[in-house]
Amino acid sequence: MEFVKEVLIERFDRGGLERKSDMVVSEERVAFYLNGEKLLSVMCVPSDQDAHIIGFLLSEGVIENIRDVSSITIADNGLSVYIDAAISEKNRQNLFAEKTLTSGCCVGVTGNVEGKTICSFVDSDYRATIGRILEEAERFAEESPLFAATGCVHKASLVLESGEIFSAEDIGRHNAIDKALGRARLEGFDPSRSFLLSSGRLSMEMAMKCVMHRVPIVVSKAAVTLQGVRSALEYGVTLAGFARGGRVNVYSHSGRIIL
Amino acid sequence: MEFVKEVLIERFDRGGLERKSDMVVSEERVAFYLNGEKLLSVMCVPSDQDAHIIGFLLSEGVIENIRDVSSITIADNGLSVYIDAAISEKNRQNLFAEKTLTSGCCVGVTGNVEGKTICSFVDSDYRATIGRILEEAERFAEESPLFAATGCVHKASLVLESGEIFSAEDIGRHNAIDKALGRARLEGFDPSRSFLLSSGRLSMEMAMKCVMHRVPIVVSKAAVTLQGVRSALEYGVTLAGFARGGRVNVYSHSGRIIL
Numbered sequence: 001m002e003f004v005k006e007v008l009i010e011r012f013d014r015g016g017l018e019r020k021s022d023m024v025v026s027e028e029r030v031a032f033y034l035n036g037e038k039l040l041s042v043m044c045v046p047s048d049q050d051a052h053i054i055g056f057l058l059s060e061g062v063i064e065n066i067r068d069v070s071s072i073t074i075a076d077n078g079l080s081v082y083i084d085a086a087i088s089e090k091n092r093q094n095l096f097a098e099k100t101l102t103s104g105c106c107v108g109v110t111g112n113v114e115g116k117t118i119c120s121f122v123d124s125d126y127r128a129t130i131g132r133i134l135e136e137a138e139r140f141a142e143e144s145p146l147f148a149a150t151g152c153v154h155k156a157s158l159v160l161e162s163g164e165i166f167s168a169e170d171i172g173r174h175n176a177i178d179k180a181l182g183r184a185r186l187e188g189f190d191p192s193r194s195f196l197l198s199s200g201r202l203s204m205e206m207a208m209k210c211v212m213h214r215v216p217i218v219v220s221k222a223a224v225t226l227q228g229v230r231s232a233l234e235y236g237v238t239l240a241g242f243a244r245g246g247r248v249n250v251y252s253h254s255g256r257i258i259l
Numbered sequence: 260m261e262f263v264k265e266v267l268i269e270r271f272d273r274g275g276l277e278r279k280s281d282m283v284v285s286e287e288r289v290a291f292y293l294n295g296e297k298l299l300s301v302m303c304v305p306s307d308q309d310a311h312i313i314g315f316l317l318s319e320g321v322i323e324n325i326r327d328v329s330s331i332t333i334a335d336n337g338l339s340v341y342i343d344a345a346i347s348e349k350n351r352q353n354l355f356a357e358k359t360l361t362s363g364c365c366v367g368v369t370g371n372v373e374g375k376t377i378c379s380f381v382d383s384d385y386r387a388t389i390g391r392i393l394e395e396a397e398r399f400a401e402e403s404p405l406f407a408a409t410g411c412v413h414k415a416s417l418v419l420e421s422g423e424i425f426s427a428e429d430i431g432r433h434n435a436i437d438k439a440l441g442r443a444r445l446e447g448f449d450p451s452r453s454f455l456l457s458s459g460r461l462s463m464e465m466a467m468k469c470v471m472h473r474v475p476i477v478v479s480k481a482a483v484t485l486q487g488v489r490s491a492l493e494y495g496v497t498l499a500g501f502a503r504g505g506r507v508n509v510y511s512h513s514g515r516i517i518l
Contacts, residue, residue: 004408025409027430045405045412045429048438052429055441059468061378066444119320146304149263150284151501152460152482153304170304170311171286171462171484179307182314185325201411203430209318223411225430242410 010254012130013247026226033082046078053081122236124216126193137243140197154200156180161193173200181213191215207231269513271389272506285485292341305337312340381495383475385452396502399456413459415439420452432459440472450474466490
Protein backbone atom coordinates (compact mmCIF):
# COMPACT_ATOMS: atom_id res chain seq x y z
CA MET A 1 0.00 0.00 0.00
CA GLU A 2 1.21 3.47 -0.85
CA PHE A 3 2.50 5.64 2.03
CA VAL A 4 3.00 2.57 4.21
CA LYS A 5 6.45 1.08 4.82
CA GLU A 6 7.43 -2.19 6.38
CA VAL A 7 9.97 -1.91 9.21
CA LEU A 8 11.64 -4.57 11.33
CA ILE A 9 10.83 -4.39 15.02
CA GLU A 10 11.37 -6.29 18.22
CA ARG A 11 8.20 -6.95 20.16
CA PHE A 12 8.93 -7.25 23.88
CA ASP A 13 6.79 -8.67 26.63
CA ARG A 14 7.78 -9.56 30.17
CA GLY A 15 8.78 -13.05 29.06
CA GLY A 16 11.04 -12.18 26.13
CA LEU A 17 10.98 -10.78 22.63
CA GLU A 18 10.27 -11.75 19.09
CA ARG A 19 11.59 -10.18 15.90
CA LYS A 20 8.92 -9.37 13.37
CA SER A 21 7.84 -6.73 10.90
CA ASP A 22 5.39 -3.87 11.36
CA MET A 23 3.80 -1.32 9.06
CA VAL A 24 4.31 2.41 9.67
CA VAL A 25 2.89 5.39 7.84
CA SER A 26 5.30 7.47 5.78
CA GLU A 27 5.06 11.22 6.16
CA GLU A 28 7.08 13.69 4.11
CA ARG A 29 7.81 17.39 4.11
CA VAL A 30 5.74 18.87 1.31
CA ALA A 31 6.52 22.44 0.20
CA PHE A 32 3.68 24.75 -0.83
CA TYR A 33 4.45 27.55 -3.32
CA LEU A 34 2.03 30.38 -4.09
CA ASN A 35 2.60 32.42 -7.25
CA GLY A 36 6.22 31.27 -7.44
CA GLU A 37 7.06 32.09 -3.83
CA LYS A 38 7.55 29.49 -1.13
CA LEU A 39 4.75 29.78 1.39
CA LEU A 40 5.49 27.03 3.89
CA SER A 41 6.18 23.35 4.32
CA VAL A 42 3.85 20.82 5.85
CA MET A 43 4.71 17.43 7.34
CA CYS A 44 2.01 15.22 5.89
CA VAL A 45 1.17 12.12 3.94
CA PRO A 46 2.03 13.15 0.35
CA SER A 47 -1.38 12.36 -1.15
CA ASP A 48 -4.10 14.64 -2.54
CA GLN A 49 -1.57 17.48 -2.68
CA ASP A 50 -3.74 19.59 -4.99
CA ALA A 51 -6.75 19.24 -2.70
CA HIS A 52 -4.53 19.87 0.33
CA ILE A 53 -3.18 23.22 -0.88
CA ILE A 54 -6.63 24.34 -2.08
CA GLY A 55 -8.30 23.33 1.17
CA PHE A 56 -5.58 24.94 3.26
CA LEU A 57 -5.50 28.26 1.41
CA LEU A 58 -9.31 28.50 1.46
CA SER A 59 -9.32 27.55 5.17
CA GLU A 60 -6.84 30.34 5.82
CA GLY A 61 -8.68 32.88 3.71
CA VAL A 62 -5.65 33.39 1.45
CA ILE A 63 -7.74 32.35 -1.54
CA GLU A 64 -11.30 33.60 -1.34
CA ASN A 65 -12.82 31.84 -4.31
CA ILE A 66 -11.93 28.63 -6.11
CA ARG A 67 -12.36 30.50 -9.41
CA ASP A 68 -9.33 32.65 -8.53
CA VAL A 69 -7.06 29.60 -8.97
CA SER A 70 -5.45 29.44 -12.41
CA SER A 71 -3.22 26.35 -12.03
CA ILE A 72 -1.92 23.73 -9.62
CA THR A 73 1.20 21.69 -10.36
CA ILE A 74 2.53 18.80 -8.30
CA ALA A 75 6.27 18.33 -8.85
CA ASP A 76 9.43 16.90 -7.30
CA ASN A 77 7.96 13.41 -6.82
CA GLY A 78 4.99 14.90 -5.04
CA LEU A 79 7.01 16.93 -2.53
CA SER A 80 6.43 20.36 -4.09
CA VAL A 81 3.06 21.88 -4.92
CA TYR A 82 2.84 25.05 -7.01
CA ILE A 83 -0.36 27.05 -7.15
CA ASP A 84 -1.05 30.16 -9.18
CA ALA A 85 -3.98 32.19 -7.98
CA ALA A 86 -5.29 35.72 -7.69
CA ILE A 87 -4.90 36.61 -4.03
CA SER A 88 -5.29 39.62 -1.86
CA GLU A 89 -1.92 40.54 -0.40
CA LYS A 90 -3.66 41.44 2.86
CA ASN A 91 -4.96 37.88 3.12
CA ARG A 92 -1.52 36.46 2.45
CA GLN A 93 -0.10 38.61 5.21
CA ASN A 94 -2.85 37.42 7.56
CA LEU A 95 -1.48 33.93 7.30
CA PHE A 96 1.64 34.98 9.13
CA ALA A 97 0.25 37.84 11.15
CA GLU A 98 0.88 36.17 14.46
CA LYS A 99 2.74 33.02 15.17
CA THR A 100 0.30 30.84 17.07
CA LEU A 101 0.99 27.18 17.63
CA THR A 102 -2.29 25.36 17.71
CA SER A 103 -2.98 22.28 19.76
CA GLY A 104 -0.68 19.48 18.68
CA CYS A 105 1.74 21.75 16.91
CA CYS A 106 5.44 22.31 16.79
CA VAL A 107 7.65 24.57 14.69
CA GLY A 108 11.26 25.46 14.44
CA VAL A 109 14.35 23.45 15.15
CA THR A 110 12.81 20.12 16.05
CA GLY A 111 10.60 20.33 13.01
CA ASN A 112 13.57 21.24 10.81
CA VAL A 113 16.23 18.63 11.30
CA GLU A 114 17.93 18.93 7.96
CA GLY A 115 21.01 21.09 7.73
CA LYS A 116 21.35 21.65 11.42
CA THR A 117 24.38 20.83 13.46
CA ILE A 118 23.13 21.42 16.99
CA CYS A 119 21.90 17.84 17.38
CA SER A 120 24.24 15.09 18.44
CA PHE A 121 23.82 11.35 18.88
CA VAL A 122 22.26 10.22 22.16
CA ASP A 123 24.87 7.78 23.49
CA SER A 124 23.53 7.22 27.01
CA ASP A 125 24.33 3.74 28.28
CA TYR A 126 21.18 3.76 30.44
CA ARG A 127 19.19 0.56 30.22
CA ALA A 128 15.67 -0.10 31.48
CA THR A 129 14.04 -3.44 32.08
CA ILE A 130 10.96 -4.31 30.09
CA GLY A 131 9.23 -5.04 33.40
CA ARG A 132 9.82 -1.51 34.67
CA ILE A 133 8.74 0.09 31.39
CA LEU A 134 5.51 -1.90 31.20
CA GLU A 135 4.73 -1.28 34.87
CA GLU A 136 5.19 2.49 34.47
CA ALA A 137 3.27 2.50 31.19
CA GLU A 138 0.33 0.79 32.89
CA ARG A 139 0.34 3.25 35.80
CA PHE A 140 0.72 6.13 33.30
CA ALA A 141 -2.46 5.08 31.50
CA GLU A 142 -4.44 4.81 34.73
CA GLU A 143 -3.62 8.23 36.19
CA SER A 144 -4.71 10.98 33.85
CA PRO A 145 -7.16 13.31 35.61
CA LEU A 146 -7.85 15.77 32.76
CA PHE A 147 -8.31 12.93 30.28
CA ALA A 148 -10.65 11.14 32.65
CA ALA A 149 -12.78 14.30 32.88
CA THR A 150 -12.77 15.36 29.24
CA GLY A 151 -11.36 12.64 26.94
CA CYS A 152 -9.50 15.45 25.21
CA VAL A 153 -5.88 15.66 26.37
CA HIS A 154 -2.49 14.02 26.00
CA LYS A 155 -0.13 13.12 28.79
CA ALA A 156 3.65 12.79 29.10
CA SER A 157 5.75 11.47 31.98
CA LEU A 158 9.51 11.49 32.36
CA VAL A 159 10.58 8.54 34.51
CA LEU A 160 14.10 8.94 35.91
CA GLU A 161 16.29 5.99 36.84
CA SER A 162 16.47 7.47 40.34
CA GLY A 163 12.69 7.11 40.73
CA GLU A 164 11.43 10.66 40.27
CA ILE A 165 8.54 11.04 37.81
CA PHE A 166 7.51 14.33 36.16
CA SER A 167 4.10 14.31 34.49
CA ALA A 168 2.03 16.84 32.55
CA GLU A 169 -1.16 16.92 30.53
CA ASP A 170 -2.08 19.20 27.64
CA ILE A 171 -4.32 19.33 24.59
CA GLY A 172 -1.20 19.05 22.43
CA ARG A 173 1.05 16.00 22.58
CA HIS A 174 4.05 18.27 21.90
CA ASN A 175 3.06 20.57 24.76
CA ALA A 176 2.64 17.74 27.27
CA ILE A 177 6.17 16.52 26.48
CA ASP A 178 7.68 20.01 26.70
CA LYS A 179 5.96 20.53 30.07
CA ALA A 180 7.14 17.23 31.58
CA LEU A 181 10.71 17.69 30.33
CA GLY A 182 10.72 21.34 31.35
CA ARG A 183 9.60 20.52 34.90
CA ALA A 184 12.43 18.01 35.33
CA ARG A 185 14.98 20.48 33.97
CA LEU A 186 13.65 23.32 36.13
CA GLU A 187 14.12 21.12 39.17
CA GLY A 188 17.70 20.45 38.14
CA PHE A 189 17.40 16.86 36.96
CA ASP A 190 19.36 15.45 34.05
CA PRO A 191 17.17 13.29 31.78
CA SER A 192 20.08 11.31 30.34
CA ARG A 193 19.16 8.28 32.46
CA SER A 194 15.39 8.15 32.03
CA PHE A 195 12.58 7.10 29.77
CA LEU A 196 9.75 9.27 28.49
CA LEU A 197 6.16 8.02 28.28
CA SER A 198 3.70 9.66 25.88
CA SER A 199 0.04 9.10 25.10
CA GLY A 200 0.50 10.48 21.59
CA ARG A 201 1.88 9.24 18.32
CA LEU A 202 5.65 9.44 17.94
CA SER A 203 6.61 11.41 14.87
CA MET A 204 9.94 13.03 14.11
CA GLU A 205 9.41 15.95 16.48
CA MET A 206 9.14 13.63 19.47
CA ALA A 207 12.37 11.84 18.61
CA MET A 208 14.07 15.22 18.22
CA LYS A 209 12.75 16.51 21.56
CA CYS A 210 14.40 13.46 23.13
CA VAL A 211 17.66 14.27 21.36
CA MET A 212 17.61 17.88 22.53
CA HIS A 213 16.95 16.86 26.16
CA ARG A 214 19.23 13.75 25.98
CA VAL A 215 16.38 11.36 26.80
CA PRO A 216 17.53 7.90 25.62
CA ILE A 217 14.17 6.06 25.49
CA VAL A 218 10.66 7.17 24.49
CA VAL A 219 7.61 4.91 24.75
CA SER A 220 4.07 5.54 23.52
CA LYS A 221 0.87 3.61 23.79
CA ALA A 222 0.14 4.87 20.26
CA ALA A 223 1.76 4.39 16.85
CA VAL A 224 5.03 5.72 15.43
CA THR A 225 5.72 7.21 12.00
CA LEU A 226 8.42 6.34 9.49
CA GLN A 227 10.25 9.66 9.99
CA GLY A 228 9.97 9.09 13.72
CA VAL A 229 11.75 5.76 13.30
CA ARG A 230 14.36 7.19 10.91
CA SER A 231 15.28 10.14 13.10
CA ALA A 232 15.37 7.92 16.21
CA LEU A 233 17.74 5.51 14.40
CA GLU A 234 19.94 8.36 13.16
CA TYR A 235 20.13 10.26 16.45
CA GLY A 236 20.41 7.36 18.88
CA VAL A 237 16.96 7.32 20.48
CA THR A 238 15.19 4.10 21.50
CA LEU A 239 11.71 4.52 20.03
CA ALA A 240 8.89 2.24 21.19
CA GLY A 241 5.18 2.23 20.34
CA PHE A 242 1.95 0.37 20.97
CA ALA A 243 2.80 -0.17 24.65
CA ARG A 244 -0.46 -1.93 25.52
CA GLY A 245 -1.65 -5.19 26.95
CA GLY A 246 1.72 -6.13 28.40
CA ARG A 247 3.67 -5.69 25.16
CA VAL A 248 5.62 -3.00 23.37
CA ASN A 249 7.03 -2.67 19.83
CA VAL A 250 10.62 -1.35 19.69
CA TYR A 251 11.62 0.34 16.43
CA SER A 252 15.20 1.50 17.08
CA HIS A 253 18.19 0.96 19.38
CA SER A 254 16.48 -1.86 21.24
CA GLY A 255 19.65 -2.72 23.17
CA ARG A 256 18.62 -0.29 25.90
CA ILE A 257 15.62 -2.46 26.78
CA ILE A 258 16.57 -5.52 28.79
CA LEU A 259 14.66 -8.51 30.11
CA MET B 260 -11.47 20.69 38.46
CA GLU B 261 -9.24 23.38 36.99
CA PHE B 262 -9.15 23.71 33.18
CA VAL B 263 -12.41 21.81 32.86
CA LYS B 264 -15.70 23.59 32.14
CA GLU B 265 -19.23 22.30 32.27
CA VAL B 266 -21.29 22.89 29.12
CA LEU B 267 -24.88 22.09 28.27
CA ILE B 268 -25.36 19.64 25.44
CA GLU B 269 -28.03 17.69 23.65
CA ARG B 270 -27.29 14.00 23.33
CA PHE B 271 -29.00 12.55 20.27
CA ASP B 272 -29.64 8.96 19.38
CA ARG B 273 -31.93 7.58 16.70
CA GLY B 274 -34.86 7.58 19.12
CA GLY B 275 -34.63 11.14 20.38
CA LEU B 276 -32.52 13.44 22.49
CA GLU B 277 -31.85 14.33 26.08
CA ARG B 278 -30.50 17.57 27.46
CA LYS B 279 -27.62 17.13 29.87
CA SER B 280 -24.26 18.55 30.83
CA ASP B 281 -20.79 17.53 29.68
CA MET B 282 -17.25 18.46 30.68
CA VAL B 283 -14.84 19.95 28.14
CA VAL B 284 -11.23 20.93 28.50
CA SER B 285 -10.40 24.63 28.40
CA GLU B 286 -7.49 25.69 26.25
CA GLU B 287 -6.15 29.23 26.08
CA ARG B 288 -3.73 31.20 23.97
CA VAL B 289 -0.59 31.62 26.08
CA ALA B 290 2.02 34.14 24.92
CA PHE B 291 5.72 33.37 25.39
CA TYR B 292 8.14 36.31 25.74
CA LEU B 293 11.92 35.91 25.58
CA ASN B 294 14.09 38.76 26.94
CA GLY B 295 11.19 41.18 26.65
CA GLU B 296 10.30 40.29 23.07
CA LYS B 297 7.25 38.30 22.07
CA LEU B 298 8.35 34.96 20.69
CA LEU B 299 5.08 33.21 19.86
CA SER B 300 1.73 32.13 21.21
CA VAL B 301 0.68 28.58 21.94
CA MET B 302 -2.85 27.19 22.21
CA CYS B 303 -2.59 25.01 25.29
CA VAL B 304 -3.94 24.18 28.71
CA PRO B 305 -2.61 27.07 30.83
CA SER B 306 -0.85 24.91 33.42
CA ASP B 307 2.86 24.40 34.15
CA GLN B 308 3.64 27.50 32.09
CA ASP B 309 7.17 27.82 33.51
CA ALA B 310 7.95 24.19 32.67
CA HIS B 311 6.31 24.59 29.27
CA ILE B 312 8.49 27.51 28.16
CA ILE B 313 11.65 25.90 29.53
CA GLY B 314 10.90 22.56 27.90
CA PHE B 315 9.98 24.20 24.60
CA LEU B 316 13.02 26.47 24.38
CA LEU B 317 15.37 23.61 25.30
CA SER B 318 13.58 21.34 22.78
CA GLU B 319 14.13 23.97 20.12
CA GLY B 320 17.75 24.62 21.07
CA VAL B 321 17.05 28.29 21.75
CA ILE B 322 18.29 27.83 25.31
CA GLU B 323 21.23 25.47 25.52
CA ASN B 324 21.58 25.14 29.26
CA ILE B 325 19.13 25.54 32.11
CA ARG B 326 21.77 27.62 33.94
CA ASP B 327 21.44 30.32 31.27
CA VAL B 328 17.93 31.13 32.54
CA SER B 329 17.85 34.07 34.94
CA SER B 330 14.10 34.42 35.58
CA ILE B 331 10.65 33.18 34.61
CA THR B 332 7.50 35.19 35.36
CA ILE B 333 3.93 34.05 34.81
CA ALA B 334 1.59 37.04 34.42
CA ASP B 335 -1.77 38.13 33.01
CA ASN B 336 -3.75 35.42 34.82
CA GLY B 337 -1.42 32.78 33.46
CA LEU B 338 -1.72 33.84 29.82
CA SER B 339 1.69 35.47 29.48
CA VAL B 340 5.03 33.90 30.33
CA TYR B 341 8.19 36.00 30.46
CA ILE B 342 11.60 34.37 30.46
CA ASP B 343 14.97 36.06 30.69
CA ALA B 344 17.87 33.95 29.51
CA ALA B 345 21.26 34.14 27.85
CA ILE B 346 20.67 32.91 24.33
CA SER B 347 22.60 32.64 21.13
CA GLU B 348 20.98 34.83 18.49
CA LYS B 349 21.74 32.14 15.91
CA ASN B 350 19.67 29.67 17.91
CA ARG B 351 16.81 32.12 18.19
CA GLN B 352 16.86 32.59 14.44
CA ASN B 353 16.83 28.81 13.97
CA LEU B 354 13.41 28.69 15.57
CA PHE B 355 11.94 30.54 12.63
CA ALA B 356 14.38 29.48 9.93
CA GLU B 357 11.78 27.67 7.93
CA LYS B 358 8.08 27.55 8.46
CA THR B 359 7.24 23.87 8.72
CA LEU B 360 3.87 22.72 9.94
CA THR B 361 4.34 19.45 11.73
CA SER B 362 1.76 16.70 11.88
CA GLY B 363 -1.38 17.98 13.53
CA CYS B 364 -0.52 21.62 13.11
CA CYS B 365 -2.16 24.73 11.84
CA VAL B 366 -1.09 28.37 11.76
CA GLY B 367 -2.41 31.61 10.51
CA VAL B 368 -5.91 32.84 10.08
CA THR B 369 -7.86 29.94 11.48
CA GLY B 370 -5.58 29.88 14.49
CA ASN B 371 -5.95 33.63 14.93
CA VAL B 372 -9.61 34.43 15.10
CA GLU B 373 -9.42 37.57 17.15
CA GLY B 374 -9.48 40.85 15.34
CA LYS B 375 -10.26 39.41 11.97
CA THR B 376 -13.17 40.41 9.83
CA ILE B 377 -13.06 37.84 7.07
CA CYS B 378 -15.23 35.37 8.97
CA SER B 379 -18.98 35.59 8.85
CA PHE B 380 -21.76 33.63 10.51
CA VAL B 381 -22.68 30.33 8.88
CA ASP B 382 -26.41 30.73 8.31
CA SER B 383 -27.08 27.67 6.12
CA ASP B 384 -30.59 26.33 6.64
CA TYR B 385 -29.39 22.81 5.79
CA ARG B 386 -30.67 20.16 8.19
CA ALA B 387 -29.52 16.55 8.52
CA THR B 388 -31.35 13.73 10.22
CA ILE B 389 -29.67 12.04 13.16
CA GLY B 390 -30.18 8.73 11.36
CA ARG B 391 -28.15 9.87 8.35
CA ILE B 392 -25.38 11.35 10.49
CA LEU B 393 -25.02 8.20 12.58
CA GLU B 394 -25.14 5.97 9.51
CA GLU B 395 -22.38 7.94 7.76
CA ALA B 396 -20.34 8.15 10.98
CA GLU B 397 -20.47 4.36 11.32
CA ARG B 398 -19.40 3.82 7.71
CA PHE B 399 -16.68 6.49 8.15
CA ALA B 400 -15.17 4.57 11.05
CA GLU B 401 -15.18 1.27 9.16
CA GLU B 402 -13.43 2.44 5.98
CA SER B 403 -10.02 3.85 6.78
CA PRO B 404 -7.33 1.96 4.86
CA LEU B 405 -4.24 3.83 6.09
CA PHE B 406 -5.44 3.66 9.69
CA ALA B 407 -6.15 -0.04 9.37
CA ALA B 408 -2.58 -0.60 8.14
CA THR B 409 -0.72 1.69 10.54
CA GLY B 410 -2.96 2.92 13.40
CA CYS B 411 -1.37 6.30 12.83
CA VAL B 412 -3.61 8.58 10.76
CA HIS B 413 -6.70 10.75 10.93
CA LYS B 414 -9.54 10.79 8.44
CA ALA B 415 -12.04 13.41 7.29
CA SER B 416 -15.08 13.06 5.03
CA LEU B 417 -17.31 15.78 3.64
CA VAL B 418 -20.81 14.37 3.10
CA LEU B 419 -22.91 16.51 0.75
CA GLU B 420 -26.70 16.62 0.87
CA SER B 421 -26.66 15.51 -2.77
CA GLY B 422 -24.90 12.28 -1.80
CA GLU B 423 -21.30 12.88 -2.90
CA ILE B 424 -18.66 12.07 -0.28
CA PHE B 425 -15.08 13.38 -0.32
CA SER B 426 -12.67 11.60 2.02
CA ALA B 427 -8.98 11.94 2.88
CA GLU B 428 -6.52 10.56 5.40
CA ASP B 429 -3.42 12.20 6.82
CA ILE B 430 -1.16 12.09 9.86
CA GLY B 431 -2.54 15.50 10.87
CA ARG B 432 -6.22 15.97 11.66
CA HIS B 433 -5.99 19.50 10.19
CA ASN B 434 -4.47 18.16 6.97
CA ALA B 435 -7.12 15.47 6.52
CA ILE B 436 -9.86 18.12 6.78
CA ASP B 437 -8.10 20.50 4.38
CA LYS B 438 -7.68 17.64 1.88
CA ALA B 439 -11.32 16.52 2.00
CA LEU B 440 -12.65 20.09 1.76
CA GLY B 441 -10.13 20.96 -0.94
CA ARG B 442 -11.13 17.97 -3.08
CA ALA B 443 -14.80 18.96 -2.94
CA ARG B 444 -13.97 22.55 -3.83
CA LEU B 445 -11.64 21.51 -6.67
CA GLU B 446 -14.47 19.48 -8.14
CA GLY B 447 -16.73 22.50 -8.00
CA PHE B 448 -18.98 21.52 -5.11
CA ASP B 449 -20.36 24.00 -2.59
CA PRO B 450 -20.13 22.65 0.99
CA SER B 451 -22.91 24.89 2.33
CA ARG B 452 -25.32 21.93 2.43
CA SER B 453 -23.15 19.19 3.94
CA PHE B 454 -21.70 17.79 7.12
CA LEU B 455 -18.05 17.10 7.85
CA LEU B 456 -16.92 13.97 9.68
CA SER B 457 -13.56 13.93 11.50
CA SER B 458 -11.69 11.30 13.46
CA GLY B 459 -9.88 13.97 15.46
CA ARG B 460 -10.68 16.26 18.35
CA LEU B 461 -12.57 19.41 17.46
CA SER B 462 -10.73 22.48 18.65
CA MET B 463 -11.17 26.06 17.49
CA GLU B 464 -9.29 25.53 14.22
CA MET B 465 -11.77 22.90 13.08
CA ALA B 466 -14.75 25.14 13.75
CA MET B 467 -13.01 27.94 11.86
CA LYS B 468 -12.22 25.71 8.87
CA CYS B 469 -15.95 25.01 8.70
CA VAL B 470 -16.69 28.73 8.79
CA MET B 471 -14.22 29.47 6.00
CA HIS B 472 -15.67 26.72 3.77
CA ARG B 473 -19.31 27.39 4.86
CA VAL B 474 -19.77 23.86 6.23
CA PRO B 475 -22.74 24.04 8.63
CA ILE B 476 -22.20 20.82 10.64
CA VAL B 477 -19.04 19.05 11.89
CA VAL B 478 -19.14 15.72 13.72
CA SER B 479 -16.27 13.87 15.39
CA LYS B 480 -16.00 10.52 17.09
CA ALA B 481 -13.60 12.26 19.50
CA ALA B 482 -13.92 15.07 22.04
CA VAL B 483 -14.35 18.81 21.59
CA THR B 484 -12.62 21.66 23.39
CA LEU B 485 -14.12 24.71 25.10
CA GLN B 486 -12.75 27.10 22.47
CA GLY B 487 -14.10 24.77 19.81
CA VAL B 488 -17.56 25.10 21.35
CA ARG B 489 -17.25 28.86 21.81
CA SER B 490 -16.14 29.56 18.25
CA ALA B 491 -18.81 27.21 16.86
CA LEU B 492 -21.47 29.05 18.87
CA GLU B 493 -20.18 32.44 17.78
CA TYR B 494 -19.79 31.62 14.09
CA GLY B 495 -22.86 29.50 13.53
CA VAL B 496 -21.39 26.00 13.24
CA THR B 497 -23.16 22.90 14.59
CA LEU B 498 -20.41 21.13 16.56
CA ALA B 499 -20.89 17.50 17.60
CA GLY B 500 -18.55 15.09 19.35
CA PHE B 501 -18.30 11.56 20.72
CA ALA B 502 -20.26 10.13 17.77
CA ARG B 503 -19.99 6.52 18.90
CA GLY B 504 -22.26 3.63 19.73
CA GLY B 505 -25.32 5.12 18.08
CA ARG B 506 -25.15 8.43 19.95
CA VAL B 507 -23.69 11.89 19.45
CA ASN B 508 -23.23 14.91 21.75
CA VAL B 509 -24.23 18.23 20.16
CA TYR B 510 -22.55 21.33 21.65
CA SER B 511 -23.89 24.18 19.49
CA HIS B 512 -26.66 25.10 17.05
CA SER B 513 -28.40 21.75 17.49
CA GLY B 514 -31.43 22.88 15.45
CA ARG B 515 -29.74 21.61 12.30
CA ILE B 516 -29.97 18.04 13.55
CA ILE B 517 -33.45 16.58 13.24
CA LEU B 518 -35.01 13.29 14.26
